[in-house]
Amino acid sequence: MKEELFLSGRMNPNIDPYLNIWHWQIPLYLFLGGLAAGILFFAALYTIRGKAHLMPATVKWATFLVPAALVLGLISLFLDLKHKPFFWQLYTTIRFESPMSWGAWVLMLVTPLSFIWSASYLRETVPSWKWRYRWLESFESWVIKNRPGLSWAMIVLAVILGIYTGILLSAFNARPLWNASILGPLFLVSGLSTGAAVIMWLSKDPAERKLMSKIDLMLIGIELFLIVHLFMGFLASTAVQIDAAGLFLGGQFTLGFWVFVVLLGIIVPGILEIMEIRGYHIPVAVPAILILYGGLLFRFIMVEAGQITRYLY
Amino acid sequence: METTDRSKKYINPYLGGVLLGLLLLLTVYITGRGLGASGAVKNAVVASVNEISPAHVKHNAYYSQFISDDVNPLNNWLVFEVIGVLAGAFISGALSGRLKWKVEHQPGIRWRTRLIFAAAGGMLFGIGSQFARGCTSGAALTGSAVLAAGGILTMMMIFGTGYLFARFFRKLWV
Numbered sequence: 151m152k153e154e155l156f157l158s159g160r161m162n163p164n165i166d167p168y169l170n171i172w173h174w175q176i177p178l179y180l181f182l183g184g185l186a187a188g189i190l191f192f193a194a195l196y197t198i199r200g201k202a203h204l205m206p207a208t209v210k211w212a213t214f215l216v217p218a219a220l221v222l223g224l225i226s227l228f229l230d231l232k233h234k235p236f237f238w239q240l241y242t243t244i245r246f247e248s249p250m251s252w253g254a255w256v257l258m259l260v261t262p263l264s265f266i267w268s269a270s271y272l273r274e275t276v277p278s279w280k281w282r283y284r285w286l287e288s289f290e291s292w293v294i295k296n297r298p299g300l301s302w303a304m305i306v307l308a309v310i311l312g313i314y315t316g317i318l319l320s321a322f323n324a325r326p327l328w329n330a331s332i333l334g335p336l337f338l339v340s341g342l343s344t345g346a347a348v349i350m351w352l353s354k355d356p357a358e359r360k361l362m363s364k365i366d367l368m369l370i371g372i373e374l375f376l377i378v379h380l381f382m383g384f385l386a387s388t389a390v391q392i393d394a395a396g397l398f399l400g401g402q403f404t405l406g407f408w409v410f411v412v413l414l415g416i417i418v419p420g421i422l423e424i425m426e427i428r429g430y431h432i433p434v435a436v437p438a439i440l441i442l443y444g445g446l447l448f449r450f451i452m453v454e455a456g457q458i459t460r461y462l463y
Numbered sequence: 464m465e466t467t468d469r470s471k472k473y474i475n476p477y478l479g480g481v482l483l484g485l486l487l488l489l490t491v492y493i494t495g496r497g498l499g500a501s502g503a504v505k506n507a508v509v510a511s512v513n514e515i516s517p518a519h520v521k522h523n524a525y526y527s528q529f530i531s532d533d534v535n536p537l538n539n540w541l542v543f544e545v546i547g548v549l550a551g552a553f554i555s556g557a558l559s560g561r562l563k564w565k566v567e568h569q570p571g572i573r574w575r576t577r578l579i580f581a582a583a584g585g586m587l588f589g590i591g592s593q594f595a596r597g598c599t600s601g602a603a604l605t606g607s608a609v610l611a612a613g614g615i616l617t618m619m620m621i622f623g624t625g626y627l628f629a630r631f632f633r634k635l636w637v
Contacts, residue, residue: 409546
């Protein structure tokens, strides 16, 4: 008798009927990582362009939130790990083909950089602040002198961090909803938009606020364009991708995505920003909160829905 | 020079009424349903109670009508309509320059008094709307638009009793 033995990973728990292994930790991290990337990107951009003195919220105040966002994000990533004591092994290797390796190393570089960057503005924020050691003071003056150079490193790392939050999902080729190369740029643009929203919210300078509002409006336009093309791509693809898109086009995520993410989290704040630019009085917190909420919900829905999509066999 | 404060310029009430009627017509045409407001609040209450004590909802004659295993009570078109009303009202308020934190009340009373009476009135209206199976928009407006006798009666009773009681309570708000 000829015996055939089939082995399949689908027999493992939480794999069939659909993947059920990523919970709130991952989308929360993707949101915080994107937000941090957005704030750092604009801080670096305006420092490089020599306009730091015109954009205090962009270059200084908002960057104080970045270390907190990254630390919280890293804590939630850590909580998601099954074998927590082995997390350090990510740093024993560099693998260019692995998004997790990219992410681990980028975070390793960008987190300390964000601490150093905001610490260098600490004395401007708290004038009575004094560094305890002499070497810290000389390090501070070195950082202040080299801010434009550090900005170049920061802007590159911010873009990698922002794109990687999308690539982390899109490199997962067994989940059709995630396996779209447009996800990297989409997550980057969404992260930049949430970053711009925070800056806009914190800014007390009308000119700076208006500029960030205009930038955010442009990002909203790009985001909508990418979302439409994401779905056009799915619908022009195979039955697997069409089935994945179906979750958003009549399926269980239709209302959540189109009403709460696209309408309330992208289009309505966009309308409010257009009105503000045209001179109507809008409390800036409202569009900012809507954008942040839309960005957070977008990641929760993408992670949740992506796990449900699969190859049809 | 005459200055006009945009925030004090309201639409003509008769024109507003006609526009509201047309909106109702458009709503029926698009969604196949009429307008409503208290239904959204009711569904939010049912969903909240169901979240805290599902057993209570199941055994309560009133709540149990609105709950089933496969449909979330918040997945109701009235809930989405009210979210849209909030967003639309915010944009409309911004366009008319009326977005600020304030409690409108008669100068003779304190804002706290106004809020307490508003909450008490709202509660009575909520209870009444459930006896009447709908509020001003759901029962009176939509009901009378389809010539339902109950809708027309509700409309007459809401505005009739409102007219009678306004004499005693109008000092609270204008």
